[in-house]
Amino acid sequence: MKIALLGYGKMGKTIEKIAIQRGHTIVIKTNDEDGYDITQADVAIDFSVPNAAFFNIIKCFKHGVPVISGTTGWLDNFKKAKALCEEENGAFIYASNFSLGVNIFFELNKQLAKMMSKIESYKVSLEEIHHTQKLDAPSGTAITLAESIISEHDSYSDWSLLSKKENTIPISAKRLDDVSGTHAVSYTSNTDTITIEHEAHSREGFALGAVIAAEWLQDKTGVYTMKDVLNIG
Ligand SMILES: NC(=O)C1=CN([C@@H]2O[C@H](COP(=O)(O)OP(=O)(O)OC[C@H]3O[C@@H](n4cnc5c(N)ncnc54)[C@H](O)[C@@H]3O)[C@@H](O)[C@H]2O)C=CC1
């Protein structure tokens, strides 16, 4: 596959390594919004910055190039991107986290929230830890976890950074040197705490998931998720 890397930072470089190992060719690597011909690529992988992702994605739809996006912090425009994809008969996968481990963790989180919905004595909280260069907080993965809890648990209707309000899931976002990404969901009662946690050891799991998603999407049209790609849950 000929791959365009829209965003050639920490993730773009890791994806390049994994894509080449899997026999693909990188035909575009860019940190700019233009100055390249996207139609050279069979598929585009966008890991850029929050204010560039939407533009990069819709450019791919307009030129008939399937696109994977892992960029976080741009989801105010997600519904618009979905609608444009359908209008242009494009192909699109967005995931706040492409790693297999986190996608399994997403399913565990849903199951646990469903169980906990029946037990009033436990209160939920989320913690995410990332490297200090991260632009957005809370992380996209923490938002996905919180939204799943809200959909499964009767006591919660919103999330917020460090909220103490009833019905609102508090999220703590910490920034420490060199942390690839750690997410923990905790349920605390007066007597104990249950925690499920995912810790990424490097960026390779995210990158491998993104390349697998690109391989899967290549000949399709429509809007999909990692659940479709991995066939889990
Ligand atoms: N969904 C997932 O599995 C994961 C998502 N991410 C997200 O991916 C994004 C990128 O992460 P990193 O590579 O760590 O950041 P980074 O800061 O190392 O790389 C981003 C790159 O985008 C470039 N850029 C700026 N404007 C651009 C434009 N208009 N078009 C294309 N590129 C442009 C920057 O120059 C930079 O090189 C972040 O939003 C992060 O949260 C990161 C890891 C995993």
Ligand SMILES: O=C(O)C1=N[C@H](C(=O)O)C[C@H](O)C1
């Ligand atoms: O910026 C990062 O590094 C990461 N961002 C994603 C997020 O916001 O959830 C995924 C992963 O945790 C790494």
